[in-house]
Amino acid sequence: MSDFTFWVIFSNLLLALRWTIALSLVAFVCGGAVGLLMLFARVSKIGWLEALTRGYIEFFQGTPLLMQLFLLFFGLALFGLEVSPWLAATLALTLWTSAFISEIWRGCVESISRGQWEASSSLAMTYIEQMRYVILPQALRIAVAPTVGFSVQVVKGTALASVIGFVELTKAGTMLNNATFRPFLVYSLVALMYFALCFPLSFFAKKLEGRLNAAR
Amino acid sequence: MPLVDIRDVRKSYGAVEVLKGVSLDIAQGDVAAIIGRSGSGKSTLLRCINGLETYQSGSICVDGVEVAGEKTNLRELRRNVGMVFQQFNLFPHLTAAQNVTLAPKVVNKTGETQAMDLAKEMLAKVGLSDKAGNYPSQLSGGQQQRVAIARALAMRPKVLLCDEITSALDPELVNEVLRVVERLAKEGITLILVTHEMRFARDVGTKLVFMHAGKAHEEGPPKALFDAPRTPELRQFIGAPA
């Protein structure tokens, strides 16, 4: 009986894990795309655009992700927009991810020395050309490790989608706990599955960071 | 009995033997200058004397206590052996006075007012009474090194080890540090200095030790050795005519 329960819990959690992975991937890819736009706006040297992005980033970095989810899920519904948990979760995680990732990337861009900007502008390159051919290729190399590192935060962030009823790993855990009354077992397994997902990413990020430091 | 008694000390890093049987006596009140090429083992020898480095065989006794002895209390030993480093190693989060009083307060449990007096006395000794409240980053290299000397003296050590204490300084700052050391020498403090300042070694030292290939190759009174080196290695090192 006990063995049977274990396998029911385990297999159901594994099924739900797919949704955690799917949500993470979508949020990471979309968040990265929006983040790139934010990055360009943030370093555009156009005053109002910079101020706007700064406000955007401040809001999404300075408020709880849970609050952002609630605003999108419950808040938008009041305006007549029908928002499913999946859509609200994707949207909130995308915006949240973009704010953090654009700041991480900005740090990488700004770590490229002034000399590189001066050298390329003395070669008569435009701002876009400087970015495209000189700055970004260098920044990209530095950005890989912290970006992989942040993907761990995205995976963990998807757990909050459970709160608005999206059935991913954490929500499945809550439901299975309600059905089996085995909280210790259920949440241990849930934690282990997140760990199995996140630890390789953390480890890989650390490896990359070490290699980059050694190369410099 | 010599204050510092070094007998046939050997030390290797893996396969590389740095000290190949060094023997040396340093008496109370000696000012011993250790010279030699880089890699000859001078700094390693100095660091062995206060237990910063361990050695594989031989013995080093300070005031009759074996440094590497099984029952030796290194903490007790280090109260008697002060050290000044090439890179100063001042604690950047503490003022000059706090740098001086930290160890007396922590190790010797000196009271606050007594510690203040101690800081005043020691900083005066190195001519920096006006810099008590300054942080290391606000001091010149020469001033930082003088604070480091005051810090070591505050423990009232029986012997002070100086490891190339002017090597990291700009040339114009070297003299202010050497003058402080000279004054200490005149006060009778036992000093062991690893140094590249040949003139200083000759004028202030009471004993010269030339380290070569992991051994105390030649030793004696500085003036005599500088004027008439006995071995070709020392002759070549100090650039004296053959």
Add this chain to the structure above:
Amino acid sequence: MTYKLQFGELLPYMGVLFEGLLFTVVLTLISTVAGVGLGIGGAAARTFGPPWAGRVFVIYVELIRNTPFIVQLFFIYFGLPALGLKLSESQAAFLAMTINLGAYSTEIIRAGVEAVPKGHIEAGVSLAMTKWEVFAHIILKQALQKIWPALSSQIIIVMLGSSVVSQISAEDLTYAANFVQSRNFRAFEAYFAVALAYLGLAIVMRAMLRGIGRLMFPGH
């Protein structure tokens, strides 16, 4: 359908919201002190402690950093009673926050400790200090100074993350927002106002942490 924003509807609930804010502030304050204390101990154990203690902290840090806070919270609140440890909502929230911040600050402070030049340790040892005296008087403050900005950011992240404790019915600011919108059906207003309150709290905390940093590490 058009929806008219009416923030005035929040006014009758200001007391509830304020109590929630107070809970969040106190929760953050206590778990920050406890969590950073735990982090200092962890960093000391990892750099100067016996190997077994170092390993224990490595496992602890990796387990916490690679699982979501909400799962840690559920594990403590729902899972631990199975082992006979029954905690109230507030106790569980406090414990989860402390354990979470403790892991991150262990890692952050350890990085600071390792950045302290080896010469400073040798200088301390030469002055007859023991390795724990060297850690307490020479290394720790320098390490904290180096990593203070990173630690400050982490403390704010943990404060924002605390909104999750509403899910075990700990009566924090988010819990208050849920309560208000369930009464006046003004979800957007309630959540938006509370989001701004969190933002304000984050800004105030950042300024305060910077001020504390300046007080603790003068002269640089």
